[in-house]
Amino acid sequence: MQVLKRFGPIGPAFAAIVLAFGLLVAPAAAQEGPSGSNPTAQSVNEQQLLQELNKIQGRVTIPDAKAGTLEQPQGRGFREYHEGALPWIGGIAVLGMLLLLTLFYFVRGRIRLRSPEAGVKILRFNAMERLTHWITATAFIILAITGLNFVFGKRLLMPLIGPNAFSAWSQWSKYAHDFFSWAFMLGIVVMAILWIWDNLPDRYDAHWLKVGGGMFDKTNRTHPPATRFNAGQKLIFWSVIIGGIALSVSGIFMLFPFSYADVNGMQLAQTIHATVGVLMVAVIIAHIYIGTLGMEGAYEAMGSGTVDLNWAKEHHSVWVEKQEARTEPSQPSAPPTPAE
């Protein structure tokens, strides 16, 4: 009723008119200049513009370029993916990976060292490498948790702690995500520099992959030769580098919203970021598993930086040979030169 009252004066005026005219104005033929044309009859039509351009763009006087977009129905698509597919992709990837690893653990168990420890340690990762790894790892874990919060927080956490606490937590999550991202991006760059050389494909990779790195050999006899990094590790490395770059680039777009992209670009950046993010989480879960629980002796490599010589021979035989060839063979206990 409110509305009727407000716009009352218009109603009667219209009612008083006989609706004598049907479709009065036929669109005039397109003309060269505006002179002589009938601007009313030529008026742009919303449906037509949307069909032709799928987006309606115009001019505004305020100096905010994005305000010139009148309509972008793509927002609907963004929403559908963000609220429809993404949680499924993320859920399946993360939970699926956990499930697989659990299965693997029960079937294969912890991969143990076949021969007894040699008692001789060999340096596998120097301080710089370990520092980089752990900075990146810490940042990633924080980013993963706070990132997953964006997708799953309202579904899982908010019902438990209520909207106010969840909002406060999410606000801090967001700040954390924004600030730790810089550490992660730095880590990705340094890791790439440190390890890219050792992660180039080589002749051992095909065989390694063929036998699955021996991981599925319950007798634990299969230990295909590998250089400093076996094919599995290389896969992790490249996933991290490629995924990390994707996350970094799309993340930078979002850290500086609309500086490098319009709204559709921002949607794309967010979509890539979220999708790569959840997949990365799954990959890193696997990495964490194999680096800790999944394989005896693996954690030490990143923990103390040194590994037992026999462990190294089983998993990275070619690398060990090279290391030994380079150093004095008679003094295996001497500190080997850092890889590289």
Place this chain on the structure above:
Amino acid sequence: MLTKRKNGQAGQTKLQSLLGAGGAAPIDRRTFLRRSGLTVGGLAAIGSFQLGSVRKAEAISPPQPGVPIELKKSICTHCAVGCTVTAEVQNGVWTGQEPSWDSPINRGSHCAKGAAVRELVHSDRKLKYPLKLIDGQWTRVSWNEAIGEIGDKMMELREASGPDSVYWMGSAKFSNEGTYLFRKLAALWGTNNQDHQARICHSTTVSGVANTWGYGAMTNSFNDIRNSKTLIIMGGNPAEAHPISLQHLLEGKELNHANFIVIDPRFTRTAAHATEYVRLRSGTDIAVLWGMLWHIFENGWEDKEFIAQRVYGMDEIRKEVAKYPPDEVERISGVPGEQLKRVAELFATQKPATMIWCMGQTQHTVGTANVRASCILCLATGNVGKPGAGANIFRGHDNVQGATDIGLDVVTLPFYYGLTEGAWNHWSRVWEIDYEDLLSRFASKEVMETPGIPLTRWFDATLLPKDEIQQSDNLRAMFVQGHASNSITRIPESVKGLAKLDLLVVADPHPTTWASLAVQAGRTENTYLLPVCTQFETSGSRVASNRSIQWGEQIVAPSFEQKDDYQVIYRLAQKLGLAEPMFKNIAVEGDRPVPEDVLREMNRGSWSTGYCGQSPERLKAHMRNQHKFDLVTLRAPKDDPEVGGDYYGLPWPCWGKPELRHPGTPNLYNPDLHVMDGGSPFRARFGVERDGETLLAEGSYTRGSELTDGYPEFTMAVLKKLGWDADLTPEELSVIETIGSDIDAVSWSTDLSGGIQRVVLSHGCHPYGNGKARALAWNLPDPVPVHREPIYTPRVDLVEKYPTLPDAMQFRVPNIGHAVQQAAIEKGIARDFPLILTSGRLVEYEGGGEETRSNRWLAELQQEMFLEINPADASERGISDGTWVWVTGAENNSRARVKALVTERVGQGVAFMPFHFGGWLEGKELRANYPDGTDPYVLGESANTITTYGYDPVTNMQEPKVTLCQVQAA
């Protein structure tokens, strides 16, 4: 969890319980002032984060829950549509604006400016105290000190150079009462050098239209355009300049399936809603109008009966129009004949048809002739004097019509009485000041009766050698109250004028470009800024474009030391020793003359224009009863006790004394109504016959008239002849007997008793007579309008056939337009400056724009001065949208640095600049020249830096609509 119920959220925040329910003290006036003071400090800090020419702002006056709201009504202070503003006032602070549903004019609506007027009052960018320049520094002084020094300096100049050395530049932003006092002050000072914005907006309309049919005003109303079947908007962009008018125009267009034709060099926001758009070359209006008339005469579409009964001299027009066949019109204007034929046929046959114009027609060296040609088109097709027809001239400032009527103008005393001895006598009687006394204040009787210097020429009158000016000395002082300097053309030369002035006083809510340019010109002293409040902070009446008079009440008191116009004028009059005669019959409370009393004095003297019936009481009753007036006719039901039968705002002429209850005249010259219902014939202003041909109407008269043919204006002699003098009351007669030596000569316009008007109206006749409109105006330089090329034209080939008028002395100064035109051709200006430059309005800003650019809500919407340029011209010059360009002008090596807006709104070869910007000069930002904290948020180059010489011979209207320029990437 959040639920779908809004109230489910209550109690969510702790803050709320702390702040809610009366926790915070309501803001009273004192707190508000303190806060706005604090905000100034805050802004100073923000100022350091300026982005380009923009500074940011913050809020100061939120609504106060629980505090009673007082509703106050005033009128928007921007354009002349006359929208009512409804203010919510709490504790003396303006805390909100509500739609004014009751106003038949705006029906709740506003444009960007109207919806943001609250901020005008709160803006912390306003002048707060009187300031003067001491050694080039703006220094706070007291009002007494400022007025004292200004008065002393004026008296000193008067002594040395005579009263005409002081220029009184008033304002269309005054109320009627302020205008009247300012006009009276200039008269008592003894000069006709007093003017206001009408000079640069519709002076040519006033002269052209008044010379055609009697009064220089919009004939109908915005509301009445709802009746039109055909509208031509030629040289106007009401969608931006008068947005609320579009409500009536567009609804009318839809309801009547009206033809909505826009003729303009620019494809404007108005053109976007047209049913036909005609693009013409700027400055070729007469050729186009004659081109239309050519088709009308050719096809016999003219209204022969109307012409025979009510028009004089149409045959002369036929002769001239014959020289404008379609091919010639196309050669001049670029408009194809077929299109013009279509438009002409619609205008002549789909009636009622109305002609609407604005500054696209008026601001030209041929402004008066343009306007006359438009009127003649209306006359030829019988489209005047009926609902839905007429010349609907949209005026630009909220009271520019009133200020024009009240004679804040170099050529006349109030209400178009002119400057003759008879006129001075009339006003000396109204003012009760001896004529001899008035005469003694002027330099001479001759000067007293000679029009003053138009404001467009003030700097010429300052800079030209003394012997080239027809008065005793140059202009040496400018007293400017409410007028921008950047809306006047030829800024580089006005800057020189500023340097030369002995005294510059600017009384305004804002420092305006006068201040920033004065400092730039090198002024270091004798420069004063007096803070004046807005019309929202005082009361008074103002006239909308449709001649309706509306009373605005004071919404809030001025903050800081601002005074209203009345107070400024009173204080100055007092200092100059003029207060005693000036306020003889006007009560003064403290230092504030009572506006109601001023209006009553105006009522007593304004018989010629019919401002005599609009008493303050009647006007206030109209504001109280706004909802009773009809949307289309603007009339209240006859049985209403307060406003019964009245038309809204008693649109002038409203004849007789208020007690007569004349309803006002909604549509001028409409004979289909009784005179007491607002009917009227054309005014018999130009005599009764010429060369043996009658100038009185033939067979046309107002409904119910006892005289059924034309008749001259009424004097006592005519009254006696008809034997109607017997109807005069003894009181009326006794007043009439005191007027002049010859009682027979006392006329409807000089009779202070109102008796003649009363008696004439009672016989169904019209006081001003029943004449013909003049198609031929023999007293004008071009009695029949002819096309004349602009001074700076790109079509030099046409100048020989269509040259501008010869040089002449006009208004005490030389007009050398012809010499300038010839020189431009010799110098090959059109080759070096190939683009036509035209100018116009933006919806967000108004006039010189300092006020609106100081309004943060508006300023945010237009943050940069720009130039519209066609994509073809832009790509030729390597200019892309949004980049900086230099615009160079044809005179003074002028240049301006602006942003390019590449758009097809302008055709190839045309550039457009909005005229509201200021505070830059030739690439240099002048922000530092403003007194601290008073610089507008947005500054930019003024379009008039580039505009050039060119003055209409009849009014000395400037020429900002056609000049030449060049544009290059910066």
Place this chain on the structure above:
Amino acid sequence: MARMKFLCDADRCIECNACVTACKNEHDVPWGINRRRVVTINDGKPGERSVSMACMHCTDAPCAAVCPVDCFYTTTDAVVLHSKDLCIGCGYCFYACPFGAPQYPRTGNFGSRGKMDKCTFCAGGPEADSTEVEYAKYGANRLAEGKLPLCAEMCSTKSLLAGDGEIIAAIYKERVTQRGYGSGAWGWQTAYQEPITV
């Protein structure tokens, strides 16, 4: 209950920006935040139309769906509102909004967008109606006072309509029937998944 909607009749809109400043005035919206804006399509060419746009208060609002902290809610009048106490300024709602309605104050360098601000249909926010705290965060609450959004109430040509969807649709249909043309109820298909067919 009414289902509140906006409708901009582009054949009436003249880009006068009254809706923009009315909004600024009513809610004291700071510089740089534009709850409402007017976009001109086909600028300077025949067929040019301007459309005033703000939050359309969508049916099944995308902003609400993508919000990671679920700060949006829909009132019984179908007005889409949000809580600034919950909002974390992530910007997702802007990506999802088909109309570019959400606005963010810039509160710091990268990433730290402030709390989102948008058109409230003059209906305030979660706080108690017409309180100072509600005004400070969301602006005036006209709906609570029985008034409609000021932008529409002050629209210069009655182009922008606000109110119950059925009533404003009827007004619009009447206009289109009367004049014989109409460039569409801009945004309705996208916002409410329903066209106005005349």
